[in-house]
Amino acid sequence: DDAQAKERWFMQKFGVERLFTPDDPCCSTKGAVVTNIAHIPAALSAVMRANATMPDFDSEGSLALKPWFGSDQGIALPDGLAIPVVEAVAPYNEQVHQVNRQIGVIAPRQALKDASGASQMDAKTQVSSLHGASMLEAATRSLEANVGLALLHEFGGENDEKLIDVAIAGFVNLHGTPELAAAQAAREAGNAPNAILAAAASIIGPKRQRAARDAAKWMIERFSAAGLTSALDENFDIARIDVSGCEPLFTDTRDLRAEAMLAGLAERRVRSVLVRWLTSQPAHPTGDAVLAAITTTLAWGPLMRKRISRVTAESLPWWSMLFGTLIGASADASRHRPDGFCGFTTQALLNERSLTEICFAALLNLAPGPNDLFAFKTLVGLLLTNGPGAISAQGAKGAVSADGPESPERVQLNKALVGFLSHTGYTHGGNGYEGIAFLMDAFRETALDDPSKPGHGVDLRSLAERSVERYAQYKARQKHAGSLDIAKLPGVNHPVFKDRPVNHDPREVFIADLSEKRGEYNVFHACYRELVQALFEAGVSRNVYCVNVDAVIAALLLKMLWQPLQRGELTETDLETAAFTIFLYPRMLGCAAEIDDHLNRGRNMDTRTPASQCRFVA
Known part of the structure; x- marks a missing residue:
């Protein structure tokens, strides 16, 4: 029988004509038929009343929904939807209290070989994402916002960006430090940029940040116990903080780094309950305590919302030191001075300059214009991660795996960054220069003055055709010589975007559209678009190849550097170093996200390849 036949059978059996509902309580002394499980209690009561049988006990409570957990995600809900949370019955209430006292998220551990909880790549579009944000969106954000995305799992707001500016800027000037000496020695020995930065990162070990991490732990304990919900709450009563054990956060003498960072926070009008508490105490705060107050303020929202773990929050001071050190180490030792870095005074670094401006100056030793900063932050966003x-x-994940993430306090974050740096090189990282070298060769004989002017006077069509002719001759020579090793044009074609009559890399299209909306022009990007068309029309390609994202990176970087290069302020060697280093800056952030993710989720030695899957070749 079907369900309706069964309903009719029961209705005949009970002697009722209709289904029971609260609005139409149709029942008999024999029973009632309901189709909604929520109506059963009312139906039972009605049938009992029909049998003149009342409850043995007075009613107590209600059958309304009584959630033990709830979150409105900050949305103001109407009364009908804003269901109040009630205390659970024993023994579950104590378990709920324990969960509510837990600070931050705890992720289940699992093997993370070739896996990540931080990044992924869309196989169809080739657009990667980090913590749910695509690299196309990241390309529209500031460098500071992408620091937040990497470690806090969200971009954050203006106040967060100011905190990040001060936290990292406090460590870029390496004058008189062993890490600068190590980086400079590596530079003078002829090492590539990745090895130079690795030399500096190796020195920023656990002891260098232990005091700041201990301060962050203390602050998380005390401010959470005091009931702080928002680290930006200007009305929070800091007198509620239990100050026992705070002595290591203060010193009897002035700490110049602490004072400079606090002055920078004040000048930028940063809001922070933790900084306000720190500066209200009678003693002088240490530089480590100021750094901990900044990073704990940054972490507080994601920590309370259980977006990040406590381990992540407590690691932020170390990350700030490492990021500042690597940015600083990318600049020659001569640009580190007692009172400033790369032409910026210490006061300007902490009080005014953005992290984007500081990185640009460290990379190129030039004062950036607005268009330069746009191109720079676009490059950083595009290059954050590739999954x-x-x-x-x-390399980064393997370094964490080898230290043992199941004992996270033993993982050396600086060594993990060295793992990332050792796994970059002239092919992975430094290959961005190939596109730049191609463009420089193509434009060498032109009188191009400003690549941002649409009226540049260069015949791009003729230039593209000459490049195609040279490439066709090269291919013919190689084939005539019997060589199958034919180099490809850098920045042209892509293994995924290649089967349509006219192909497009969605990342290239996005940047082109973004630039057009801003009213910006890039002659090198335009040249690449002419080139793929000329390749097809000359019969060198069977269809119109796509301009890939590597070409966009080369075009953006060369646009920034073209005029300094023409003025002799940069050499081609400087350009190659810059192309490599500009890959390392964003990938440093993306790999920090992988390191942090593996630290929280991974298992010891989980990146090994089983012996059964290894091959011997002879």
Whole structure:
């Protein structure tokens, strides 16, 4: 029988004509038929009343929904939807209290070989994402916002960006430090940029940040116990903080780094309950305590919302030191002075300059214009991550795996960054220069003055045709010589975007559209679009190849550097170093996200390849 036949059978059996509902309580002394499980209690009561049988006990409570947990995600809900949370019955109430006292998220551990909880790549579009944000969106954000995305799992707001500016800027000037000496020695020995930065990172070990991490732990304990919900709450009563054990956060003498960072926070009008508490105490705060107050303020929202773990929050001071050190180490030792860095005074670094401006100056030793900063931050966003399969990410994850993430306090974050750096090189990282070298060769004989002017006077069509002719001759020579090793044009074609009559890399299209909306022009990007068309029309390609994202990176970087290069302020060697280093800056952030993710989720030695899957070749 079907369900309706069964309903009719029961209705005949009970002697009722209709289904029971609260609005139409149709029942008999024999029973009632309901189709909604929520109506059963009312139906039972009605049938009992029909039998003149009342409850043995007075009613107590209600059958309304009584959630033990709830979150409105900050949305103001109407009364009908804003269901109040009630205390659970014993023994579950104590378990709920324990969960509510837990600070931050705890992720289940699992093997993370070739896997990540931080990044992924869309196989169809080739657009990677980090913590749910695509690299196209990241390309529209500031460098500071992408620092937040990497470690806090969200971009954050203006106040967060100011905190990040001060936290990292406090460590870029390496004058008189062993890490600068190590980086400079590596530079003078002829090492590539990744090895130079690795030399500096190796020195920022656990002891260098232990005091700041201990301060962060203390602050998390005390401010959570005091009931702080928002680290930006200007009305929070700091007198509620239990100050026992705070002595290591203060010193009897002035700490110049602490004072400079606090002055920078004040000048930028940063809001922070933790900084306000720190500066209200009678003693002088240490530089480590100021750094901990900044990073704990940054972490507080994601920590309370259980977006990040406590381990992540307590690691932020170390990350700030490492990021500042690597940015600083990318600049020659001569640009580190007692009172400033790369032409910026210490006061300007902490009080005014953005992290984007500081990185640009460290990279190129030039004062950036607005268009330069746009191109720079666009490059950083595009290059943050390429998923856990990238060699650089594997190096970082392997370093965490080898230390043992199941004992996170033993993982050396600086060594993990060295793992990322050792897994970059002239092919993975430094290959961005190939596109620049191609463009420089193509434009060498032109009188191009400003690549941002649409009226540049260069015949791009003729230039593209000459490049195609040279490439066709090269291919013919190689084939005539019987060589199958034919180099490809850098920045042209892509293994995924290649089967349509006219192909497009969605990342290139996005940047082109973004630039057009801003009213910006890039002659090098335009040249690449002419080139793929000329390749097809000359019969060198069977269809119109796509301009890939590597070409966009080369075009953006060369646009920034073209005029300084023409003025002789930069050499081609400087350009190659810049192309490599500009890959390392964003990938440093993306690999930090992988390191942090593996630290929280991974298992010891989980990136090993089983012996059964290894091959011997002879």
